[in-house]
Amino acid sequence: MSVALETLAAPWRHEEDIRKSRFLAQAAPVGTTTEALAFVAAAGDATATHNCWAYRIGDAYRFNDDGEPGGTAGRPMLQAIDGQGCDRVVVVVTRWYGGIKLGAGGLARAYGGTAAECLRLAPRVAIVPMGRLLIHCDFAELALLTARIREMDGAIERETFVADGAELTVLAPLARLDTIAARVVDLSRGRIRPRRVD
Incomplete structure (x- = not known):
């Protein structure tokens, strides 16, 4: 240990x-x-x-x-x-x-x-080890996703608007990344697949 x-x-x-x-x-x-x-x-x-x-x-x-x-x-x-x-x-x-x-x-x-x-x-x-997720979502899902991510100790480090929605870079404790990713998948009914970026 x-x-x-x-x-x-x-x-x-x-x-x-x-x-x-x-x-x-x-x-x-x-x-x-x-x-x-x-x-x-x-x-x-x-x-x-x-x-x-x-x-x-x-x-x-x-x-x-x-x-x-x-x-x-x-x-x-x-x-x-x-x-x-x-x-x-x-x-x-x-x-x-x-x-x-x-x-x-x-x-x-x-x-x-x-x-x-x-x-x-x-x-x-x-010192809490941190990691990042990259999430692409539709404009309609943006407010709900950012609210849920923040509830799970995630922070929106960067938000970039693109033609078909938004790209979010989420910074969160490593221990919470899988939970956040799973919740995003659930909220989007499997359409959004968060990607780890380290």
């Missing part, structure tokens, strides 16, 4: 003082690597000693130690993301050096621990 992954419901911040250094973790939900890198750029503080970061979006992940010894910041932060069961998340931990060296183990614990605590405290939501 696979573990259900979560992402953050909203951006979150958490701050810790560790042996006179200040560590500020900022985390946010992201859907693309472009969004993650934009957050990294916006969250970093040019006056800080280091702005280390990590993100995971499905199989895509990256991390950066921003001048800290290799493997002491970014990788522990990525491990914190994974350890907290998160996906589609970016974390930036900013450090203001306080004059006491922490050593490699201390740095890894500080960066990883601050990131993990930030993610632990942040409000989260489950």
